Amino acid sequence: xxxxxxxxxxxxxxxxxxxxxxxxxxxxxxxxxxxxxxxxxxxxxxxxxxxxxxxxxxxxxxxxxxxxxxxxxxxxxxxxxxxxxxxxxxxxxxxxxxxxxxxxxxxxxxxxxxxxxxxxxxxxxxxxxxxxxxxxxxxxxxxxxxxxxxxxxxxxxxxxxxxxxxxxxxxxxxxxxxxxxxxxxxxxxxxxxxxxxxxxxxxxxxxxxxxxxxxxxxxxxxxxxxxxxxxxxxxxxxxxxxxxxxxxxxxxxxx
Amino acid sequence: xxxxxxxxxxxxxxxxxxxxxxxxxxxxxxxxxxxxxxxxxxxxxxxxxxxxxxxxxxxxxxxxxxxxxxxxxxxxxxxxxxxxxxxxxxxxxxxxxxxxxxxxxxxxxxxxxxxxxxxxxxxxxxxxxxxxxxxxxxxxxxxxxxxxxxxxxxxxxxxxxxxxxxxxxxxxxxxxxxxxxxxxxxxxxxxxxxxxxxxxxxxxxxxxxxxxxxxxxxxxxxxxxxxxxxxxxxxxxxxxxxxxxxxxxxxxxxx
DNA sequence: CGTGCTGTTGAGGACGATCAATGACGGTGG
DNA sequence: CCACCGTCATTGATCGTCCTCAACAGCACG
Numbered sequence: 001x002x003x004x005x006x007x008x009x010x011x012x013x014x015x016x017x018x019x020x021x022x023x024x025x026x027x028x029x030x031x032x033x034x035x036x037x038x039x040x041x042x043x044x045x046x047x048x049x050x051x052x053x054x055x056x057x058x059x060x061x062x063x064x065x066x067x068x069x070x071x072x073x074x075x076x077x078x079x080x081x082x083x084x085x086x087x088x089x090x091x092x093x094x095x096x097x098x099x100x101x102x103x104x105x106x107x108x109x110x111x112x113x114x115x116x117x118x119x120x121x122x123x124x125x126x127x128x129x130x131x132x133x134x135x136x137x138x139x140x141x142x143x144x145x146x147x148x149x150x151x152x153x154x155x156x157x158x159x160x161x162x163x164x165x166x167x168x169x170x171x172x173x174x175x176x177x178x179x180x181x182x183x184x185x186x187x188x189x190x191x192x193x194x195x196x197x198x199x200x201x202x203x204x205x206x207x208x209x210x211x212x213x214x215x216x217x218x219x220x221x222x223x224x225x226x227x228x229x230x231x232x233x234x235x236x237x238x239x240x241x242x243x244x245x246x247x248x249x250x251x252x253x254x255x
Numbered sequence: 256x257x258x259x260x261x262x263x264x265x266x267x268x269x270x271x272x273x274x275x276x277x278x279x280x281x282x283x284x285x286x287x288x289x290x291x292x293x294x295x296x297x298x299x300x301x302x303x304x305x306x307x308x309x310x311x312x313x314x315x316x317x318x319x320x321x322x323x324x325x326x327x328x329x330x331x332x333x334x335x336x337x338x339x340x341x342x343x344x345x346x347x348x349x350x351x352x353x354x355x356x357x358x359x360x361x362x363x364x365x366x367x368x369x370x371x372x373x374x375x376x377x378x379x380x381x382x383x384x385x386x387x388x389x390x391x392x393x394x395x396x397x398x399x400x401x402x403x404x405x406x407x408x409x410x411x412x413x414x415x416x417x418x419x420x421x422x423x424x425x426x427x428x429x430x431x432x433x434x435x436x437x438x439x440x441x442x443x444x445x446x447x448x449x450x451x452x453x454x455x456x457x458x459x460x461x462x463x464x465x466x467x468x469x470x471x472x473x474x475x476x477x478x479x480x481x482x483x484x485x486x487x488x489x490x491x492x493x494x495x496x497x498x499x500x501x502x503x504x505x506x507x508x509x510x
Numbered sequence: 511c512g513t514g515c516t517g518t519t520g521a522g523g524a525c526g527a528t529c530a531a532t533g534a535c536g537g538t539g540g
Numbered sequence: 541c542c543a544c545c546g547t548c549a550t551t552g553a554t555c556g557t558c559c560t561c562a563a564c565a566g567c568a569c570g
Binding site: 022023071073074075077079081092093096097098099101102126127130133134136137138140141142143144145147148150151152154155156157196235239240242 | 277278326329336347348353357381392395397398403405407410494497
Binding site for chain 3: 158159197198200201204219220
């Protein structure tokens, strides 16, 4: 399951693209960083990429697949905070925190492939190159921004908008890494856990969205038939995602 | 209203204490940073410290008072994301983001006093001293952690726990900066906006908390009579706040 | 003495949770 | 090939938390 080979070029590309998007100025240091991306493993759907009691010695980068950051709440519920796509860091929170949370974990929602960077190596790179450091800081800020948006979503909007908004976000983020499919590889349970709704209710919302011609009937994944209408329902404004400028024009007007 | 004098020592102390807490290793660079804290203004309760259309040239540090980060939602609601206390950064999100949000603002909830650091000066300090840079990064991560906790709170817990948790958090954070009072300078409206509840419902929850002997009847502010019981109701676990170790022992056992 | 802001109260209703069953599908082992 | 099982989707019924609307009381302020 766990190989030790260096990631092939294509996979690491997502990571580098992500960094350049976070900070266009991080040129030279990037090579240094690339050499530090050492191991590569494959994690199967349903397994934890970052487990609660894992040693704190390396940072994980998602190279392929979809994962989520989550926590198990006292009552047994799972709260999903954010989703990770190719190129995203999975556990900067553990690297940067003085007292890393023992509750946060990262789970593979599809089969995933990951790379790792030893803390020691990362320490060096960040110390030498403030531009890389800024990129990492921005990655944290971006994730923070996404969680804030999810908070607003859950706190203030009715279920239909909530689900639509969540799906919209995934659509945009997938496009940002050139996945132009209308299929989002999440199931209703995962949407419920991220949207703060019961599975039953998410199911009813899905049916409503189907009646509205927005979703197609599809098992195990979500197929969006009309993303423009979806964005309209959600009142979606993608600016908080800080997508590459190239995608800005893709933005759907609201209302 | 807006003075130009250098902040007196006592006020900047909170800022430096905060930095040391974020990264104990940032020793020398701190002096450099202190010299960069230039202006000082006083902002009155109800005014915005960071306004939507303010020039992006300086970072704001809260030196005294209480403020909040918020956004106005489409339907007119206000969502409060987090509260700021003495020593906290108010607008790192604007400094670090490639495309700063035009929706986030920071408002003074009591009369506040603030210091500012010019972007240019900060750029220099961060470039020279990776330890300071790490402290700033950690500040972002910490705020992120607080927002995640608020998300869990709003998403998964009933109103009584929600409000209790929110109040608990404020109590802890105030203690962390040596404010040992049982009075939290927030009103019911602000609690409602932060907890994602209606004002009417917050009012009823307050009455319930009074019946439980946790809160006292007090107008305009919140007076906590029994913080231990409050923490028990909330199921509060302060670890996400990354408080100085000195306060760890203050932690109330849960259930 | 109005005017605004905050807190309080009551009534009615909506949205979404919970509980409980059933269906559809794929994988596994006999 | 079929029986069995686990996961996910679906449905109906009931219930409760919390929202909305509307009105009023207390208080500070000019």
